[in-house]
Amino acid sequence: MSAARISQRISAIAESATLAVDAKAKALKAAGRPVIGFGAGEPDFPTPGYIVQAAIEAASQPKYHRYSPAGGLPELKQAIADKTFRDSGYQAAASQVLVTNGGKQAVYNTFATLLDPGDEVIVPTPFWTTYPEAIRLAGGVPVEVFAGPEQGYLVTVDQLEAALTERTKILLFVSPSNPTGAVYSPEQVREIGQWAASKGLWVVTDEIYEHLTYDGVPFTSIATAVPELGDKVVILNGVAKTYAMTGWRVGWMIGPADVIKAATNLQSHATSNVSNIPQVAALAAVSGPLTAVDEMKVAFDRRRKAIVAGLNAIDGVDCPTPKGAFYVYADVRALLGKEFPSANGPVRPATSAELAALILDEVEVAVVPGEAFGPSGYLRLSYALGDDDLATGVGRLQDFLGKAK
Structure with a gap:
């Protein structure tokens, strides 16, 4: 019997889910799609001069x-x-x-x-x-x-x-x-x-x-x-x-x-x-000084408050207010099993991975499902992106997730 082409050790590794989501979002953007990416934990600021x-x-x-x-x-x-x-x-x-x-x-x-x-x-x-x-x-x-x-x-x-x-x-x-x-x-x-x-x-x-x-x-x-x-x-x-x-x-x-x-x-x-x-x-x-991060924190704090308020306005989403980093971790367990409209007819996502895929396909917003970080039922969104993109992305989520039946 021939040996496996890829070692068991490497075959067992899962692709980085956060990088995979970010890569897909960037590929869609490059193709001219208006994707909003909440996937990667990457400040949108330039490196200080x-x-x-x-x-x-x-x-x-x-x-x-x-x-x-x-x-x-x-x-x-x-x-x-x-x-x-x-x-x-x-x-x-x-x-x-x-x-x-x-x-x-x-x-x-x-x-x-x-x-x-x-x-x-x-x-x-x-x-x-x-x-x-x-x-x-x-x-x-x-x-x-x-x-x-x-x-x-x-x-x-x-x-x-x-x-x-x-x-x-x-x-x-x-x-x-x-x-x-x-x-x-x-x-x-x-x-x-x-x-x-x-x-x-x-x-x-x-x-x-x-x-x-x-x-x-x-x-x-x-x-x-x-x-x-x-x-x-x-x-x-x-x-x-x-x-x-x-x-x-x-x-x-x-x-x-x-x-x-x-x-x-x-x-x-x-x-x-x-x-x-x-x-x-x-x-x-x-x-050097911490001036740059202090300036970024002002923007991150503003975005943190905006994204938490926006997500908590959606029925079925519970988003605790984070005290650090630049992520929110939204509990979407109440939305799983609900019916959502899609281009191919009504869909009932059973997992947060299915829900994240549906969100990307239907409203072109990239989020990372809880399966990447542990149990299903959650979505991670990075708010280290521009204020306008954040507002647009949250608005799309409100419109789409609000259609759950």
């Missing part, structure tokens, strides 16, 4: 035309350590930083470095679509712990305790959250961190939305709030969201020196160094 200028100047310097250390430019690693202490109070040396090709590589490197086959990772759910795939690729087992809108999409220690087994090695902790925008209070962060420390677990914390909180809600780094975790914590972060640099592909992981050394060894074979020009741009970003 001083960051772009740093990259332009770096491109003319021959030293950046050559290989550089696989773990990152030394000056960038130091700047990331300094920025982390400035923003969250967590102290790390430059040797504890690995610069990666975007946040996704930091996620994969971390799980590949920490997990052995069969090790379990507790994953608060709804989760960002890449986490469980990266865990599985590393041989681990994601264990989903679901928190619905009734509890603000925030898991409790009791839920985490119920998911704990002798194979549990890591707790994944994300606040502010993608996809829900939920933010844990300082008290909740400490309680969860102390629980993880008492169980001897590693904590992997993704802090890429640290600067995007609203209504006076503070960001709390679990690494700083719970010193009892000691050297069993890894921080993931990057410049993509804070500085509108999604396409520049610069992220990082911060952790114990031995873990960073091992992850750097992995990266030395996988990709070598991150492109030097974006590294210099990232250096300008993390060393």
Whole structure:
């Protein structure tokens, strides 16, 4: 019998649902269709000019035309350590930083470095679509712990305790959250961190939305709030969201020196160094002011309020107000099984995936279904798009979803 063409390991990976939705929306737009895309978590602002200028100047310097250390430019690693202490109070040396090709590589490197086959990772759910795939690729087992809108999409220690087994090695902790925008209070962060420390677990914390909180809600780094975790914590972060640099592909992981050394060894074979020009741009970003994100937050906050109000005006949609990031996570379970008009006659979507497909086909609005992040019955919408597009898109949703019978 002939061997399979594609390995089981890679065949088991699902395509990134958020990128798939965004790609389809952009393809339809390129074909001249008036699609409104709520799919990708991508600020619609340009990268600040001083960051772009740093990259332009770096491109003319021959030293950046050559290989550089696989773990990152030394000056960038130091700047990331300094920025982390400035923003969250967590102290790390430059040797504890690995610069990666975007946040996704930091996620994969971390799980590949920490997990052995069969090790379990507790994953608060709804989760960002890449986490469980990266865990599985590393041989681990994601264990989903679901928190619905009734509890603000925030898991409790009791839920985490119920998911704990002798194979549990890591707790994944994300606040502010993608996809829900939920933010844990300082008290909740400490309680969860102390629980993880008492169980001897590693904590992997993704802090890429640290600067995007609203209504006076503070960001709390679990690494700083719970010193009892000691050297069993890894921080993931990057410049993509804070500085509108999604396409520049610069992220990082911060952790114990031995873990960073091992992850750097992995990266030395996988990709070598991150492109030097974006590294210099990232250096300008993390060393500079937070003026850009402060300006973006004003727009995000305005859009946040508008999209929540617009979605909650639709019968059958329940959209909690997010406290962070730039997403809303709307509960549409009440709409499933209802009858909607379509070009091919009445349709009764049974899942949020079917509902999202119907919305794109009928009113050309791209949203991401809950299946990408956990259970069916929800839609994620990014409000990191222009005000006019947001208003148009929400208006189309109101008109179409309001026809449910």
